[in-house]
Amino acid sequence: MTIGLTPFSVSTILSRVRSEPPLVQCLTNAVVTNFTANVLLALGAAPAMTDIPGEAGPFARIASGVLVNLGTPHAEQRTAMLEAALAANDAGTPWVLDPVAVGSLPVRTALAAELLALRPTAVRANASEIMALAGLGAGGRGVDATDNPEDALPAADLLAAKYGCVVAVSGPTDVITDGESTLRISNGDVLLTKVTGGGCALGAVTAAFLSAAEDGEGLTAAAAATAVYTIAAQQAAAGAAGPGSFAPAFLDALAGLSDEQITTMLVSA
């Protein structure tokens, strides 16, 4: 049973991120590196895309949080991802797994299973990917979500319980669970799905917020990341003429997001 995420919780973690900028290491896909770094900078965090073997591990030890996104997992990056996850675990650095398009594609599906076994702090994905990751679905086609977050809740709970992680399922209403409690965020805008990396960059923001979480705050932090991200998107969409003008407006909105906007706009259950 939950009563939803409070604006106060969101503002508290956001202010920690802004006052003590976390260093967020992203091992992510080639399509969204630029947008992801700009999202982190707009948020007040410091991005670093250190993703080669021999450096990914040492960097994960000094990073505040790590994102492992499987969008375009070429061979060197796969090695670096495992290296980073192991080092993050060893150093106590929170890390987020984004299993892009897991299910039907063999290389990333095998890698996702290997990474999942290393027990990420959080998993962020769309409903189809979460169901595929839990073995309860076939996955979507590419990054498309063909399933509903609510339908993926059993799979998300299963993953959360089995691997001790928070699972965030993105969709029109985002569902975030730790296997015991569930939070729902109904902010955002469909334009966020019309900019590549709209989901991927949220994984990086989640890593930033987890790095600012205290013990036991994982669920709240992951949900707060989603809230900040989707509220900024909703605000940006209000003034956008299309997906092109939405993207820079979204970065501006993230950079300028105020506690008042969070209080006014947050829709959570």
Place this chain on the structure above:
Amino acid sequence: MTIGLTPFSVSTILSRVRSEPPLVQCLTNAVVTNFTANVLLALGAAPAMTDIPGEAGPFARIASGVLVNLGTPHAEQRTAMLEAALAANDAGTPWVLDPVAVGSLPVRTALAAELLALRPTAVRANASEIMALAGLGAGGRGVDATDNPEDALPAADLLAAKYGCVVAVSGPTDVITDGESTLRISNGDVLLTKVTGGGCALGAVTAAFLSAAEDGEGLTAAAAATAVYTIAAQQAAAGAAGPGSFAPAFLDALAGLSDEQITTMLVSA
């Protein structure tokens, strides 16, 4: 002999793309992945940049269309490109070859020849690249077009006849041929050449349009892709203060392009 592309043809294929979003697999260069994905999203298509060996082939079987762009062809991607082209042929998936900077650079020039022999559905390039690909020129310097599309028409016709493909030559007036008929589109704006990926993303749009073409519609579909793309560019340029503001305006224009704009603005012969 042709009488040009009709606005009706353009609108018809665009409406198919929008109503049944094609899944477009892009094996493309590191510089333009983000812009290319955003162009496809703005168009209403679903991009997927699956470009690693072991996944590129299986994905090409389920994709609606495939783009193979040789801009930064590192070793893994070269393997994946051949895998994707073979699988696309086997599955009947249309695919587009964009032989970036072919001619003087040895690795991509050899790869382009190998891919061309696999008979792409279409080739999209600038005039210098088309002439180099046909063995009739030395290629430009990098992605620069130092030749005129009209001058490349003999080379384009030769390629079209020999490999059974449509050839689209980009330039101030775009020339599209299947070796028998030729269509010319005189829309666009010079700002499109001031945004990196301005040509590359058109290759992805061409793959999307080819996936919506019926038998015998290849030439029309490739020309319609060019028309939609360059009309949107022309419209965006009208309100842009420079190349920076042009790029988001172009995505907005693509997303919002109407049949009326196509009818009013299309300049084809």
Place this chain on the structure above:
Amino acid sequence: MTIGLTPFSVSTILSRVRSEPPLVQCLTNAVVTNFTANVLLALGAAPAMTDIPGEAGPFARIASGVLVNLGTPHAEQRTAMLEAALAANDAGTPWVLDPVAVGSLPVRTALAAELLALRPTAVRANASEIMALAGLGAGGRGVDATDNPEDALPAADLLAAKYGCVVAVSGPTDVITDGESTLRISNGDVLLTKVTGGGCALGAVTAAFLSAAEDGEGLTAAAAATAVYTIAAQQAAAGAAGPGSFAPAFLDALAGLSDEQITTMLVSA
């Protein structure tokens, strides 16, 4: 002793770049390739991201200038970087080394030393990186500058004298030295640090300007690159609502920068 950079010097080299567009080869990191190419296009230069072994060397022979940026140096790119630097030296092509995050990360730190020994025409970096490169500091965390350019001047002078290169240290006041004379530029805006690649793209602009320099003009050209870049940033920031709207405005400002703006805005000592 110097009396600062003159607006006339800046305008002279900029006009050369615009009237005879240099072909700038960038071997740069995956995060900033797109932004870097767009910055070069806005400036009037022609970018080419040729960074694979077997092509990087031949291309460096025909390029006007080369950038080697160590942000995400995967194995193939490392080979290509050494190939490009050797070929650039052999052909007399000016090249710029940007030793991103050098110091603590082992792979790039070893590579930076190897490249430095090949005597780049210029080194561009932040203060922490310059100090680490000269063996006088531990480096920052990732791309963060935790030191001041003025504090890095001894390290910059040491590098300039030892390797015969110009060293440009980016910061609130940029410091550029050839080991004998020092130029300072106090233009720019903090928003430039909120867009990923804000520093990296300056390395590419520096390569473009060096290619337009005559004998003995290296220091002036590198400083002029910084001046044009930071004046455009300052102008763009004046009308930006945040980092998102700043980026396109910056590209517009670069494309439209006038001699009058340079004369009015340049702050140099």
